[in-house]
Amino acid sequence: MKATNGMKATNGMPATDLALDSVTLTAGARHLVKDVTLTARPGETIGLVGPNGSGKSSLLRAVYRVLRPDTGQVLVDGTNAWSLPVRQLARTVAAVVQEPGADVDLTVREVVAMGRTPHKRLLDGDTPEDAELIESALRSADATHLAARPFDRLSGGERQRVLIARALAQQPSLLVLDEPTNHLDIRHRLAILGTLRRLPATVLVALHDLNLAAYYCDRLYVLHDGEITASGPPAEVLTAPLLARVYGVTAEVAIHPRTGAPQVTFVPGEPLPDRDGGPGVSPHRV
Numbered sequence: 001m002k003a004t005n006g007m008k009a010t011n012g013m014p015a016t017d018l019a020l021d022s023v024t025l026t027a028g029a030r031h032l033v034k035d036v037t038l039t040a041r042p043g044e045t046i047g048l049v050g051p052n053g054s055g056k057s058s059l060l061r062a063v064y065r066v067l068r069p070d071t072g073q074v075l076v077d078g079t080n081a082w083s084l085p086v087r088q089l090a091r092t093v094a095a096v097v098q099e100p101g102a103d104v105d106l107t108v109r110e111v112v113a114m115g116r117t118p119h120k121r122l123l124d125g126d127t128p129e130d131a132e133l134i135e136s137a138l139r140s141a142d143a144t145h146l147a148a149r150p151f152d153r154l155s156g157g158e159r160q161r162v163l164i165a166r167a168l169a170q171q172p173s174l175l176v177l178d179e180p181t182n183h184l185d186i187r188h189r190l191a192i193l194g195t196l197r198r199l200p201a202t203v204l205v206a207l208h209d210l211n212l213a214a215y216y217c218d219r220l221y222v223l224h225d226g227e228i229t230a231s232g233p234p235a236e237v238l239t240a241p242l243l244a245r246v247y248g249v250t251a252e253v254a255i256h257p258r259t260g261a262p263q264v265t266f267v268p269g270e271p272l273p274d275r276d277g278g279p280g281v282s283p284h285r286v
């Protein structure tokens with residue numbers, strides 16, 4: 001893990017060992033994801049990157065058990081996620097996803113309090129510990145000032161922070177997030193990703209912003225046409241030839257002297273480098 005980003009706590013909440021073993025997902029005759037093998041060790045922050053339609057959301061759906069693998073397994077601490085009782089899975093895995101939820105007539109605090117539901121029995125009220133966890137989650141997502149507001153009247157970014165707060169209140173040992181920062185301003189992007197990074201939980205997060213992925217993730221998996229095409233520490237994965245091949249863009253990658261993380265600078269209009277990193281011949285203007 002990168003020392004510059006702050007280490008994850010190793011005490012407190014447990015973290016999950018996640019393994020996707022040769023997972024293939026289909027919709028009708030169409031392959032969404034083919035033969036994906038991925039591991040996330042307890043406490044790691046794993047980034048899933050790749051172009052539009054490469055299969056990131058589909059793969060995450062298999063982890064939070066919305067899309068059943070046709071072949072292969074999703075193993076949560078060695079147990080097939082699809083064989084776990086729903087309640088046990090809900091205590092273990094929290095998901096922050098793109099699907100717009102139904103509009104709910106709840107305040108922000110009530111939405112965040114729903115994160116505690118898997119830990120309670122029917123009709124149990126909030127304990128003082130629940131209340132503290134809810135307040136702490138609201139603070140972590142900079143949503144305390146929104147607590148009394150109706151959830152369905154928030155801006156896109158405010159809603160996103162509230163859904164992240166709900167996931168934090170759930171105290172999962174595995175947190176799965178699909179583009180959790182797409183509506184957020186830069187300050188909140190940095191703050192939320194920093195919070196995720198410091199969680200003791202294992203985190204699997206799909207991100208489009210490669211520089212944020214490079215800085216906040218321990219390892220990256222690159223999906224391309226439904227298959228993993230590269231994986232490893234960001235500095236090994238994010239190379240100019242890889243970005244040319246997978247995204248079709250020209251980029252320069254350098255280690256930033258202050259952050260120590262790879263930083264990608266896109267160079268629109270320049271020829272694509274070839275596979276060896278040399279100058280290519282097909283100009284690609286974006």
Ligand SMILES: Nc1ncnc2c1ncn2[C@@H]1O[C@H](COP(=O)(O)OP(=O)(O)OP(=O)(O)O)[C@@H](O)[C@H]1O
Nearest residue numbers: 027030031032050051052053054055056057058059
């Ligand atoms: N239910 C479905 N039926 C048919 N095709 C689907 C279905 N769900 C997803 N797809 C297709 O599978 C591919 C992968 O979609 P997915 O949403 O996983 O990609 P993604 O990497 O998350 O994309 P984005 O970056 O645009 O969010 C896409 O081509 C998409 O159109």
